[in-house]
Amino acid sequence: MNTNTLSGYTTEHEYLLIGAIPNQTNTITVTLTNKQGKVVDTLSWSYNAPSLQGGDQYLTVECDDSNTSSLSNGLYTVLGNDVTEDSEEQAYMRLYDNYGIIRSEIPIVSYRSHRILFENNTMYFSISNKKIVGMEQTGYVSKIYDTGNYKLHHDYIFDSNNNILVLASEKEAKTSEDKIIMIEKDSGNITELVDLIDLLPDYYSTTSLPDGAENLDWMHINSLALVDKTSLIISSRETSTIIKLDNIYSNPTIDYMIGSDNFWQDSGYDFLLLTKTSDFSMQAGQHCVTYVDDNSLPQGQYYLYLYNNNLAVSTTRPDYDWKSDSNYSNTYYNLKKGTSYYYKYLVDENNRTVELVSSIPVAYSGYVSSVQELDGNVIIDSGIAMSWSEYSQDGTLLRTFKTTGGKFVYRVFKYDYLDYWFQ
Numbered sequence: 001m002n003t004n005t006l007s008g009y010t011t012e013h014e015y016l017l018i019g020a021i022p023n024q025t026n027t028i029t030v031t032l033t034n035k036q037g038k039v040v041d042t043l044s045w046s047y048n049a050p051s052l053q054g055g056d057q058y059l060t061v062e063c064d065d066s067n068t069s070s071l072s073n074g075l076y077t078v079l080g081n082d083v084t085e086d087s088e089e090q091a092y093m094r095l096y097d098n099y100g101i102i103r104s105e106i107p108i109v110s111y112r113s114h115r116i117l118f119e120n121n122t123m124y125f126s127i128s129n130k131k132i133v134g135m136e137q138t139g140y141v142s143k144i145y146d147t148g149n150y151k152l153h154h155d156y157i158f159d160s161n162n163n164i165l166v167l168a169s170e171k172e173a174k175t176s177e178d179k180i181i182m183i184e185k186d187s188g189n190i191t192e193l194v195d196l197i198d199l200l201p202d203y204y205s206t207t208s209l210p211d212g213a214e215n216l217d218w219m220h221i222n223s224l225a226l227v228d229k230t231s232l233i234i235s236s237r238e239t240s241t242i243i244k245l246d247n248i249y250s251n252p253t254i255d256y257m258i259g260s261d262n263f264w265q266d267s268g269y270d271f272l273l274l275t276k277t278s279d280f281s282m283q284a285g286q287h288c289v290t291y292v293d294d295n296s297l298p299q300g301q302y303y304l305y306l307y308n309n310n311l312a313v314s315t316t317r318p319d320y321d322w323k324s325d326s327n328y329s330n331t332y333y334n335l336k337k338g339t340s341y342y343y344k345y346l347v348d349e350n351n352r353t354v355e356l357v358s359s360i361p362v363a364y365s366g367y368v369s370s371v372q373e374l375d376g377n378v379i380i381d382s383g384i385a386m387s388w389s390e391y392s393q394d395g396t397l398l399r400t401f402k403t404t405g406g407k408f409v410y411r412v413f414k415y416d417y418l419d420y421w422f423q
Helices: none
Strands: 025-035 039-048 074-079 091-096 103-106 117-121 123-126 131-136 141-146 150-158 166-169 179-182 192-197 221-225 233-235 241-246 253-258 287-292 302-307 339-348 351-365 370-375 377-382 389-394 397-402 409-417
Touching: 074 287, 117 150, 123 141, 166 221, 221 287, 233 287, 287 370, 302 370, 339 377, 351 377, 351 389, 370 409, 377 409
Parallel strands: 150 221
Antiparallel strands: 025 039, 074 091, 074 409, 091 103, 117 123, 123 131, 131 141, 150 166, 166 179, 179 192, 221 233, 233 241, 241 253, 287 302, 302 339, 339 351, 370 377, 377 389, 389 397
8 A cells, every 4th residue: 555655655554443432342344445446355353442531421422312414524522521720630532423422532631622723634732731732643642832831721723834822821920811822833932922911901900809819810811713814813701802913923913802892981992892783782701702704705804703601700800890781681690590692793894893693592601612613503512501512504403412520511623533534
């Protein structure tokens, strides 16, 4: 067989096969075909798969009996199951098929993986609050990146040069979750790109340390999305605001914000707010804001979709009365009961406006959670409800999955793993 290397051909090959059912005898059949698709040979054998390291309670997740034919292809990848940032407890990524059966368990050192990035037959993911690794198709870890004087949290993405942009907290600092660093992919060198104190100094001065807190989590940035090559969309849970940053590599500035004009009134930054085109309840405590470039839209317009937790709380601004804010209706102020939403915004940078174009009510989750548009469907994880669901784009529920263990599921993204494990 051709190895696509200078040496040409070899008769020895090494692969990693996933999908075996844990603690069962699995029959595995490998079929060898030529370039014309003709079967050349087959090989079958039995494999006694070991039990899950993380516990048999994760063998399956509860799901309803709905038809799976409308579900997207791929494996639901469960990221994070209530392991705190500084915990040394071993954690796992768990991959489930459309029937709720586990197909892979990937151990990591601690904390959680926040997403998977793919490039050149390697997938990149965090294995603790200090390290990101690159793992090849065979399971060999070929790259290890250390975050140095920072701790990573919540999110990381590739930039246009495949360097890794990371949400970070500086170790020993008085504040947390308010910086963005870049890890150069080839060298591993670290550069601090953004310190939000430099961009919002007047607002920072109005915040205060909550009782019992070790550091000031005054913005709580929880997601990253790249726009063009030098701009970022970030999500601030603590201010219930979406922020666009420009010139991130040289002289970072704030282009606009999507948030409550009452909250930002008299802050000196209210001029940055986009104008709502209609009367809708704004996002509150949102997560997982994602940028969508649509060629059918005029230049300067694009979509943002997000998980609207719908929890209006700011522990570092205890003076602010969210309940009196007219930008919110049917919004909640504690974790007990409520409704969260998938939101999709149309942003028009030319006219400096934002419009709510789609909304799906989902199980309530005041914190964490994720959304993902995939193959015309929407996958929504309500983290504290310990469940995720797949919907059609019009909001029709296709299937719901419920899991156990811990207090929340941080994120669920669906990956097809094509050109990595599958073809």
